[in-house]
Amino acid sequence: xxxxxxxxxxxxxxxxxxxxxxxxxxxxxxxxxxxxxxxxxxxxxxxxxxxxxxxxxxxxxxxxxxxxxxxxxxxxxxxxxxxxxxxxxxxxxxxxxxxxxxxxxxxxxxxxxxxxxxx
Amino acid sequence: xxxxxxxxxxxxxxxxxxxxxxxxxxxxxxxxxxxxxxxxxxxxxxxxxxxxxxxxxxxxxxxxxxxxxxxxxxxxxxxxxxxxxxxxxxxxxxxxxxxxxxxxxxx
Numbered sequence: 001x002x003x004x005x006x007x008x009x010x011x012x013x014x015x016x017x018x019x020x021x022x023x024x025x026x027x028x029x030x031x032x033x034x035x036x037x038x039x040x041x042x043x044x045x046x047x048x049x050x051x052x053x054x055x056x057x058x059x060x061x062x063x064x065x066x067x068x069x070x071x072x073x074x075x076x077x078x079x080x081x082x083x084x085x086x087x088x089x090x091x092x093x094x095x096x097x098x099x100x101x102x103x104x105x106x107x108x109x110x111x112x113x114x115x116x117x118x119x
Numbered sequence: 120x121x122x123x124x125x126x127x128x129x130x131x132x133x134x135x136x137x138x139x140x141x142x143x144x145x146x147x148x149x150x151x152x153x154x155x156x157x158x159x160x161x162x163x164x165x166x167x168x169x170x171x172x173x174x175x176x177x178x179x180x181x182x183x184x185x186x187x188x189x190x191x192x193x194x195x196x197x198x199x200x201x202x203x204x205x206x207x208x209x210x211x212x213x214x215x216x217x218x219x220x221x222x223x224x225x226x
Contacts, residue, residue, distance in 0.1 A: 035215075037163075044206065044217060044218075044219050044220045045155075045157075045163065045206050045208075045217045045220075046217065047208070047214060047215040047216065047217065049214075050215075061213040061214065062214070063214040064120070064214060097162055097163075102210060102215065103151070103210050104153075104168045104169060104172075104210075105153035105165045105167075105168030105169075105174065105208075105210070106153070106155075106163075106165060106208075107165045107168075107174060109162035109163060109164070110162065111162060112162055
């Protein structure tokens with residue numbers, strides 16, 4: 001079964017850091033770009049960023065709201081994608097979803113992990 | 120950034136109705152558009168990609184059309200399980216962006 005499982009969410013104070021993990025199974029992880037999408041409480045979807053597969057350079061793109069603070073990386077040997085979040089703000093409070101792919105739609109989604117930024 | 124505007128934001132319809140949701144882009148995005156369905160408390164689900172290609176396993180009552188700046192998602196005969204929020208997403212340029220969503224509720 002193709003599956004993505006996020007972990008690492010929780011309550012964190014403003015200005016602190018948090019790292020989310022996305023563990024993939026059921027497909028050849030290294031063949032796919034991986035994206036992160038978030039959803040603030042009661043709001044719509046916001047694309048956070050993505051990382052290309054190694055075949056396409058493994059490079060990253062980010063939304064302006066997180067650029068310079070968030071970093072996406074991947075460990076193909078472990079089938080894990082990461083979202084390192086630094087200098088967190090209250091407006092980063094959201095459910096964070098890991099997804100597979102981007103250019104042709106994000107076809108597999110994790111269940112989401114909740115990040116709450118509050119003092 | 121490319122802005123996507125969905126209309127309507129809210130839609131009330133009955134089972135069996137034909138429903139159309141529009142997504143307009145602030146600049147041309149060719150056919151790099153996807154549609155998602157999200158139910159409360161659940162992750163979104165990909166319905167359509169490349170503007171008109173039905174994702175595997177998605178019922179054929181869903182269809183997408185358009186290119187450039189105007190796109191539509193059509194549900195030919197609304198079913199009880201289709202009551203949800205629908206989002207469009209542009210994949211033409213970075214950052215990728217979503218529309219604000221269209222909530223489809225039971226009349």
